[in-house]
Amino acid sequence: MSEQTQLIPGNSLIANSPEEGRALAVKIARLTIKITQPDAEVRDKLRPAYxxxxxxxxxxxxxxxxxxxxxxxxxxxxx
Amino acid sequence: MSEQTQLIPGNSLIANSPEEGRALAVKIARLTIKITQPDAEVRDKLRPAYxxxxxxxxxxxxxxxxxxxxxxxxxxxxx
Amino acid sequence: MSEQTQLIPGNSLIANSPEEGRALAVKIARLTIKITQPDAEVRDKLRPAYxxxxxxxxxxxxxxxxxxxxxxxxxxxxx
Amino acid sequence: MSEQTQLIPGNSLIANSPEEGRALAVKIARLTIKITQPDAEVRDKLRPAYxxxxxxxxxxxxxxxxxxxxxxxxxxxxx
Amino acid sequence: MSEQTQLIPGNSLIANSPEEGRALAVKIARLTIKITQPDAEVRDKLRPAYxxxxxxxxxxxxxxxxxxxxxxxxxxxxx
Amino acid sequence: MSEQTQLIPGNSLIANSPEEGRALAVKIARLTIKITQPDAEVRDKLRPAYxxxxxxxxxxxxxxxxxxxxxxxxxxxxx
Known part of the structure; x- marks a missing residue:
C-alpha cells in the first residue's frame, strides 16, 4: 500500500522513535512540495534557491x- | 450534500487513512484560494508564480x- | 445579539457542519482585517493587491x- | 490590578463570549506591539504602513x- | 539555578498570573534572539531595524x- | 544510539527542565537546517546573513x- 501513497510514506504517522518521526516529518514536507510542483526538473532547479x-x-x-x-x-x- | 460544498469536500473532516487525510488537507487549502480569488483565469495565471x-x-x-x-x-x- | 458583534458573527464558534465552520473561519478572518482597517474604501483598493x-x-x-x-x-x- | 497590567488587560484570559474573547485577542496583540515599541509617536507613524x-x-x-x-x-x- | 539559565528565566514555565505569563513569553522570545546573536553590540544595532x-x-x-x-x-x- | 541520530539529539524529546527542553528545541531547529543544507561551508557562509x-x-x-x-x-x- 505504501507504494501507492504520494503524500504520507507508508500511509502511517506512527514512527518507532523521535528520530524516525522527525525523518518522517522531513519526508512529508518534501512530498507536499512534490505534489505542488510535480516537475522534477523544475524542483531540481529550485533546490539551490532554498x-x-x-x-x-x-x-x-x-x-x-x-x-x-x-x-x-x-x-x-x-x- | 458534498456537491454543494465550496470549502470542505464531502462536508467532512473524516478520512480513511493518513494519505486520504493529507489529500483532503491539500484540497481544502486549494479551496480557500479559490474562494478568495474566484476567477479561474486569474488563478491559472498565478499558478506559475508559485x-x-x-x-x-x-x-x-x-x-x-x-x-x-x-x-x-x-x-x-x-x- | 449577532447584529452588535463586530468580530465573531452570531457571537458563537458553533457551526452545524465542517462547511459552515469553514465559512465562519473565512468570515472571522475578514472581520479582523475590517477592524484593523475600518475604511471600506481603502479595503476595496487593497483587494486587487491580494x-x-x-x-x-x-x-x-x-x-x-x-x-x-x-x-x-x-x-x-x-x- | 488591571490598571497595572501592561500586557494582558484585566490580567485575565476569561471572556464572557466569543466576541469579547476576540476583542481581547486584538487588544493583547496590540499591547505586544506597544511594549516592543513604547514610543507612541513612532507607533502612530507606523500605523499607515500596516x-x-x-x-x-x-x-x-x-x-x-x-x-x-x-x-x-x-x-x-x-x- | 535561575542565574545559570540562558533560555528560560527561573528555569520554569509557571507564572502567577496571565500578565506574568505574558511577560515571561516576551523574555523567552528575547533570549532566543540573544543566543542566536550573542554579540550585544550587534543586537543593539539591529534594535532600530525592528x-x-x-x-x-x-x-x-x-x-x-x-x-x-x-x-x-x-x-x-x-x- | 544517540550518536547515530541526525535530527533529534539523544533520540528523545524528554528533558530534565524547561531550560534543557529549550536548549533541545534550539538544537533540533539547527539540525533541520543541517539536513537541508548538509554542506558546512555553505552554512558557515549563511550564518552572518541571519x-x-x-x-x-x-x-x-x-x-x-x-x-x-x-x-x-x-x-x-x-x-
Missing part, C-alpha cells in the same frame, strides 16, 4: 516543525 | 501542514 | 487554516 | 488568530 | 503569541 | 517557539 538562502532554510525548518508537532502527538511523544 | 518559486512552495507546504494538523486530530491520528 | 498576488493568497489561506483549527476544535471536529 | 498594506493586514490577522486560539481554549470555547 | 518596522513588529507579536500559547497551557490558563 | 538580520532572527525565534511547544508538551510542561 538551500543557499538563509530565509528559506528557516522557513523549511518551520514547516518541518509543524509536521513534527502532528507526528509527535500521533505517537504520544514516544512516552 | 509553482516555480521556492519561497511560495514552502509557504504552501506550511499551509498544508496546518490543515493536516486539524484533520489528523479530527481522525484521532488514525490510531 | 487577490492577484500568489504570496498573499497563500498567506490568507494560512490565516483561514488557523481560524479553522480553533473552530473545528470548538465543534469537537463534528464527530 | 493599515494600508495588504500583506501586513494579513499578518495582523494571523497574529490575532494565534492569540484567539489561546483565549478560546482558556474559555473552553464558550461551550 | 522597532521602527511595522512588519517586524508584527512578526515579534507572532513570536510572543506562540510562546504565550505554551506558557498559558503550562499554567492551565490560570483557571 | 545573525545580522533582524527579520531572520525573529523567524528563527518563531521556529524555536514551535519546536519548544512540542517538547514542552512531551514533558507535560515539567509540572
Amino acid at each position: 538551500a543557499n538562502d538563509a530565509a528559506m532554510l528557516i522557513a523549511i525548518g518551520q514547516t518541518v516543525a509543524m509536521e513534527f508537532a502532528t507526528i509527535a502527538k500521533a505517537n504520544n511523544y514516544w512516552q | 509553482a516555480n518559486d521556492a519561497a511560495m512552495l514552502i509557504a504552501i507546504g506550511q499551509t498544508v501542514a496546518m490543515e493536516f494538523a486539524t484533520i489528523a486530530k479530527a481522525n484521532n491520528y488514525w490510531q | 487577490a492577484n498576488d500568489a504570496a498573499m493568497l497563500i498567506a490568507i489561506g494560512q490565516t483561514v487554516a488557523m481560524e479553522f483549527a480553533t473552530i473545528a476544535k470548538a465543534n469537537n471536529y463534528w464527530q | 493599515a494600508n498594506d495588504a500583506a501586513m493586514l494579513i499578518a495582523i490577522g494571523q497574529t490575532v488568530a494565534m492569540e484567539f486560539a489561546t483565549i478560546a481554549k482558556a474559555n473552553n470555547y464558550w461551550q | 522597532a521602527n518596522d511595522a512588519a517586524m513588529l508584527i512578526a515579534i507579536g507572532q513570536t510572543v503569541a506562540m510562546e504565550f500559547a505554551t506558557i498559558a497551557k503550562a499554567n492551565n490558563y490560570w483557571q | 545573525a545580522n538580520d533582524a527579520a531572520m532572527l525573529i523567524a528563527i525565534g518563531q521556529t524555536v517557539a514551535m519546536e519548544f511547544a512540542t517538547i514542552a508538551k512531551a514533558n507535560n510542561y515539567w509540572q
Whole structure:
C-alpha cells in the first residue's frame, strides 16, 4: 500500500522513535512540495534557491516543525 | 450534500487513512484560494508564480501542514 | 445579539457542519482585517493587491487554516 | 490590578463570549506591539504602513488568530 | 539555578498570573534572539531595524503569541 | 544510539527542565537546517546573513517557539 501513497510514506504517522518521526516529518514536507510542483526538473532547479538562502532554510525548518508537532502527538511523544 | 460544498469536500473532516487525510488537507487549502480569488483565469495565471518559486512552495507546504494538523486530530491520528 | 458583534458573527464558534465552520473561519478572518482597517474604501483598493498576488493568497489561506483549527476544535471536529 | 497590567488587560484570559474573547485577542496583540515599541509617536507613524498594506493586514490577522486560539481554549470555547 | 539559565528565566514555565505569563513569553522570545546573536553590540544595532518596522513588529507579536500559547497551557490558563 | 541520530539529539524529546527542553528545541531547529543544507561551508557562509538580520532572527525565534511547544508538551510542561 505504501507504494501507492504520494503524500504520507507508508500511509502511517506512527514512527518507532523521535528520530524516525522527525525523518518522517522531513519526508512529508518534501512530498507536499512534490505534489505542488510535480516537475522534477523544475524542483531540481529550485533546490539551490532554498538551500543557499538563509530565509528559506528557516522557513523549511518551520514547516518541518509543524509536521513534527502532528507526528509527535500521533505517537504520544514516544512516552 | 458534498456537491454543494465550496470549502470542505464531502462536508467532512473524516478520512480513511493518513494519505486520504493529507489529500483532503491539500484540497481544502486549494479551496480557500479559490474562494478568495474566484476567477479561474486569474488563478491559472498565478499558478506559475508559485509553482516555480521556492519561497511560495514552502509557504504552501506550511499551509498544508496546518490543515493536516486539524484533520489528523479530527481522525484521532488514525490510531 | 449577532447584529452588535463586530468580530465573531452570531457571537458563537458553533457551526452545524465542517462547511459552515469553514465559512465562519473565512468570515472571522475578514472581520479582523475590517477592524484593523475600518475604511471600506481603502479595503476595496487593497483587494486587487491580494487577490492577484500568489504570496498573499497563500498567506490568507494560512490565516483561514488557523481560524479553522480553533473552530473545528470548538465543534469537537463534528464527530 | 488591571490598571497595572501592561500586557494582558484585566490580567485575565476569561471572556464572557466569543466576541469579547476576540476583542481581547486584538487588544493583547496590540499591547505586544506597544511594549516592543513604547514610543507612541513612532507607533502612530507606523500605523499607515500596516493599515494600508495588504500583506501586513494579513499578518495582523494571523497574529490575532494565534492569540484567539489561546483565549478560546482558556474559555473552553464558550461551550 | 535561575542565574545559570540562558533560555528560560527561573528555569520554569509557571507564572502567577496571565500578565506574568505574558511577560515571561516576551523574555523567552528575547533570549532566543540573544543566543542566536550573542554579540550585544550587534543586537543593539539591529534594535532600530525592528522597532521602527511595522512588519517586524508584527512578526515579534507572532513570536510572543506562540510562546504565550505554551506558557498559558503550562499554567492551565490560570483557571 | 544517540550518536547515530541526525535530527533529534539523544533520540528523545524528554528533558530534565524547561531550560534543557529549550536548549533541545534550539538544537533540533539547527539540525533541520543541517539536513537541508548538509554542506558546512555553505552554512558557515549563511550564518552572518541571519545573525545580522533582524527579520531572520525573529523567524528563527518563531521556529524555536514551535519546536519548544512540542517538547514542552512531551514533558507535560515539567509540572
